[in-house]
Structure formats: structure tokens, C-alpha cells
Amino acid sequence: xxxxxxxxxxxxIYIRDYFCSxxxxxxxxxxxxxxxxxxxxxxxxxxxxxxxxxxxxxxxARAEARIDAFAPDAIVSLVGSVSWREDRTFLARQAALGRxxxxxxxxxxxxxxxxxxxxxWLEAALHVFSNDDVLHWLEGRLERVSEATVRPPxxxxxxxxxxxxxxxxxxxxxxxxxxxxxxxxRFSFARxxxxxxxxxxxxxxFQCSFCVIGTLGFQLRPIPDVLEEVDHLRTRGIxxxxxxxxxxxxxxxxxxxxxxxxxERGDLSFTCFTRPDTADDELFEAxxxxxxxxxxxxxxxxxxxxxxxxxxxxxxxxxxxxFARARRHGLRTVGTFVLGLPEETADSLRATLDLALExxxxxxxxxxxxxxxxxxxxxxxxxxxxARRDDLIMDQGGAEAFLPTRTLARDQVLxxxxxxxxxxxxxxxxxxxxxxxxxxxxxxGAQARExxxxxxxxx
Ligand code: SF4
Numbered sequence: 001x002x003x004x005x006x007x008x009x010x011x012x013i014y015i016r017d018y019f020c021s022x023x024x025x026x027x028x029x030x031x032x033x034x035x036x037x038x039x040x041x042x043x044x045x046x047x048x049x050x051x052x053x054x055x056x057x058x059x060x061a062r063a064e065a066r067i068d069a070f071a072p073d074a075i076v077s078l079v080g081s082v083s084w085r086e087d088r089t090f091l092a093r094q095a096a097l098g099r100x101x102x103x104x105x106x107x108x109x110x111x112x113x114x115x116x117x118x119x120x121w122l123e124a125a126l127h128v129f130s131n132d133d134v135l136h137w138l139e140g141r142l143e144r145v146s147e148a149t150v151r152p153p154x155x156x157x158x159x160x161x162x163x164x165x166x167x168x169x170x171x172x173x174x175x176x177x178x179x180x181x182x183x184x185x186r187f188s189f190a191r192x193x194x195x196x197x198x199x200x201x202x203x204x205x206f207q208c209s210f211c212v213i214g215t216l217g218f219q220l221r222p223i224p225d226v227l228e229e230v231d232h233l234r235t236r237g238i239x240x241x242x243x244x245x246x247x248x249x250x251x252x253x254x255x256x257x258x259x260x261x262x263x264e265r266g267d268l269s270f271t272c273f274t275r276p277d278t279a280d281d282e283l284f285e286a287x288x289x290x291x292x293x294x295x296x297x298x299x300x301x302x303x304x305x306x307x308x309x310x311x312x313x314x315x316x317x318x319x320x321x322x323f324a325r326a327r328r329h330g331l332r333t334v335g336t337f338v339l340g341l342p343e344e345t346a347d348s349l350r351a352t353l354d355l356a357l358e359x360x361x362x363x364x365x366x367x368x369x370x371x372x373x374x375x376x377x378x379x380x381x382x383x384x385x386x387a388r389r390d391d392l393i394m395d396q397g398g399a400e401a402f403l404p405t406r407t408l409a410r411d412q413v414l415x416x417x418x419x420x421x422x423x424x425x426x427x428x429x430x431x432x433x434x435x436x437x438x439x440x441x442x443x444x445g446a447q448a449r450e451x452x453x454x455x456x457x458x459x
Pocket of ligand 1: 206208298
């Protein structure tokens with residue numbers, strides 16, 4: 001079959017992957033990891049084309065022309081709560097042309113059978129992208145689907161959940177990076193223009209209650225499969241990587257083994273997420289040897305009670321130690337934060353900014369709390385009346401809807417966030433450090449563009 005993997009067009013730059021949609025906070029746009037993984041699975045049996053309208057900045061008319069030229073039998077598309085109105089309009093038009101449509105994204109993670117009833121153009125919702133469900137749906141073997149919402153011929157939509165949570169090992173055929181556009185992707189921390197986004201594990205073993213990834217289970221990919229993908233990228237001249245694993249090295253011995261194998265290549269340069277409490281000196285040392293230059297780690301909040309309530313399973317003290325360890329190993333650090341949880345106050349936000357400054361972060365990434373579908377936090381927000389069940393639009397980037405707190409209105413949260421960004425990034429000492437740490441003219445230009453885009457959104 002002819003299958004199109006689609007990241008649909010939109011008015012803004014949307015990031016819809018990994019069941020966590022948002023607007024870009026500055027200018028970055030990395031490869032949508034769901035489509036990267038599905039490209040291998042689908043291309044093993046079908047003719048596949050990738051159309052990433054975000055990377056190519058295609059408007060709906062040009063996107064439709066490109067789709068018509070390929071004339072797919074089926075479309076597997078990302079959708080997002082951040083762009084749901086636009087996505088459903090665009091995809092319904094494709095279905096009206098006789099194309100089968102399956103989609104995946106945060107907005108379909110909850111009440112998906114009801115959502116399919118409301119959206120007759122949508123034939124299936126995929127809830128996992130690390131298995132073969134997409135093939136089973138495409139080839140009409142619905143009895144083999146393990147976790148998806150499907151519409152049996154002549155029947156009502158039904159959510160299939162053969163296993164409660166994914167665990168163990170998963171295998172996927174080598175993702176077909178070569179199908180994705182060469183240009184249009186930008187990643188704030190990359191040290192080279194050409195980079196690839198990849199996964200060596202799926203989901204997360206932790207269950208922070210505001211995060212959807214913790215609801216996906218946790219699976220590891222065999223190291224030889226990861227290396228096959230990395231080596232294929234190297235044959236294409238790509239040596240800059242973004243591992244989108246959410247807690248790189250959390251399976252400690254495997255993390256060290258993977259790092260050793262990457263270090264043997266001797267030519268890699270990469271960024272990954274890890275946790276400040278689980279990444280020890282041994283892992284940081286192995287990461288540096290493997291070519292890692294930047295680690296992204298959750299700080300979330302300076303308030304120990306907030307960390308405990310949302311099941312981060314670490315304290316601000318452990319966060320301080322983790323970031324200090326990473327710095328000792330010469331790694332650049334990115335602290336990620338979640339602002340505007342119901343207990344948030346103006347004082348707790350100020351304390352969080354003080355912590356960000358104390359940690360000497362190289363970059364600070366601020367996310368606004370949103371009641372992500374399928375998370376315990378969503379249930380709490382519904383109970384507190386902070387969110388409504390039928391509000392499908394949300395954006396942790398802050399350009400679209402997010403939540404008020406118990407004491408702060410939405411515009412106060414947004415203004416305090418903007419103030420934090422200005423106070424963090426406009427320090428002369430910070431700007432001097434940034435300037436001194438860039439290694440090439442390309443990197444300097446890329447960081448200047450990112451910085452300006454960030455400030456434009458926050459002045
Ligand atoms: S550790 Fe990170 S990815 Fe895992 S559940 Fe917590 S916030 Fe989500």
C-alpha cells in the first residue's frame with residue numbers, strides 16, 4: 001500500500017509528537033519521533049512517504065497538492081490538542097477523498113472511542129508507536145491490535161487494550177531517517193546543523209503525575225538495533241544526535257553499555273534527557289566519552305511539597321547535587337520546569353527562578369502545567385474545576401490554553417513566566433558565558449536566532 005506519514009500544516013509551529021503537543025517555545029523543531037519510529041515499521045512492508053508540513057512550512061493548499069501527487073491509500077497522521085481544530089478540518093478533507101486515516105496524539109489518549117464516534121473521518125487512533133499495531137490496522141487484522149482504538153467494519157469504535165502497560169523489550173525495523181526532509185529541523189542544543197532524533201527506549205519508568213510519558217509503560221530497545229540506526233546515520237554523514245529517551249541511562253548497566261558502544265564510534269556528538277537523581281558520576285563520565293555535550297534534566301520547582309505531591313521522587317537537594325555533578329563533568333545543562341500547578345504562587349515562582357540561577361544552568365526551559373489527557377493531574381484539575389472535560393485545546397508552550405492556579409489567574413502565570421525568562425536570559429554574565437561557549441559561527445548564529453525567537457515571545 002501507499003502510506004503517507006503526515007505532520008499536518010498549522011498556523012503556528014506545533015510540536016505534536018510523543019503524546020505531548022505544544023507550540024515551540026522559541027524556534028526549535030525536531031523530528032517527530034512517533035513518525036520516525038513508524039517510518040521503519042511501515043517501510044518494512046509498504047511504500048512510505050513522509051510529509052512534515054511543520055518542517056517544510058507548508059500551508060494547507062500546498063500540503064494537499066503534495067498529498068494528491070502521492071495519492072496515498074492511507075494516511076497516518078500526528079494530531080495534537082494544541083492544534084486540534086486545524087488538524088480535524090484538514091484530515092476530514094483527506095478522508096472525504098477516500099483516504100483511510102489513522103492518527104496519534106495526546107488528544108486521542110483519553111475517551112478515544114467517544115472521540116472516534118464524534119469524528120467519522122477517523123478510522124483508528126494509535127496509542128503506542130513502538131509496536132506493529134499500525135500494520136495490523138492497515139492490513140485489516142484488527143484482532144491482532146494490542147493497544148489502539150479501532151472502528152471495525154460496520155461496528156462502533158472500540159478501544160483495545162490487550163496489555164495494561166508496555167514493558168520489557170521492543171524491537172522496530174530501522175527508522176527511515178532518509179525519508180524526512182533534509183532541512184527545516186532546528187534543535188537549540190545541537191552543535192551541527194544536520195542532526196537526527198532517535199529513541200533507544202520507550203516511555204518512562206517514573207510516574208510524575210502531570211506527565212503523560214509515565215503512563216506509557218517503559219520498554220528498552222536492544223542495543224544492536226540502536227547501533228544499526230546510529231551507524232546508518234553515520235553513513236549519511238550525520239553525527240549530531242538527539243536521544244529523545246526521557247531518562248537516558250535509567251537502566252544503569254545498559255546505559256553504560258550503550259555509551260561504551262557509542263564511544264567506540266569516536267565521532268558522535270549528542271544531547272539527551274536524564275534525571276538529576278539517577279545520573280551518577282559513572283554515567284556522566286560514560287556520556288561524555290560517548291560524545292554527549294548537553295544533558296536536559298527536570299528541576300520542575302523549587303518547592304519540595306510540589307515535587308512530592310506530583311511524585312517527582314526527588315528533592316530540591318538531589319536536584320542541586322545532580323546538576324553540580326553534570327557540571328563537574330563538563331556537560332552543558334538544561335533545566336526543565338513545570339510552572340502553574342494549582343499550588344503555585346508568585347512566591348514559589350520566584351523561589352524557582354532563584355533555584356534556576358543558583359544551578360548555573362546553560363539553558364532554562366519553562367513549561368506551563370496543562371492537564372494532559374490520561375494523567376492523574378488531569379483528574380485532579382477536573383475535580384478542582386480548573387479544567388473542563390470537553391476542553392480539548394491545551395498548550396504547555398503558553399501560546400494557547402493552560403491553567404490558572406488556586407491563587408493566580410492565567411495572565412498572571414504567563415506574565416510571571418515571561419519575567420523569569422527575561423531575568424534569566426538577559427543577564428550580561430549569562431550572555432557572556434553563552435558567547436564564550438559557542439564553538440562555531442553556525443552555532444553562534446543558531447543560538448542567536450533561538451534566543452531572539454524566545455525573547456520575542458516573552459517581552
Ligand atoms: S521522569 Fe520525566 S518523563 Fe518520566 S514521568 Fe517524570 S516528567 Fe515524565
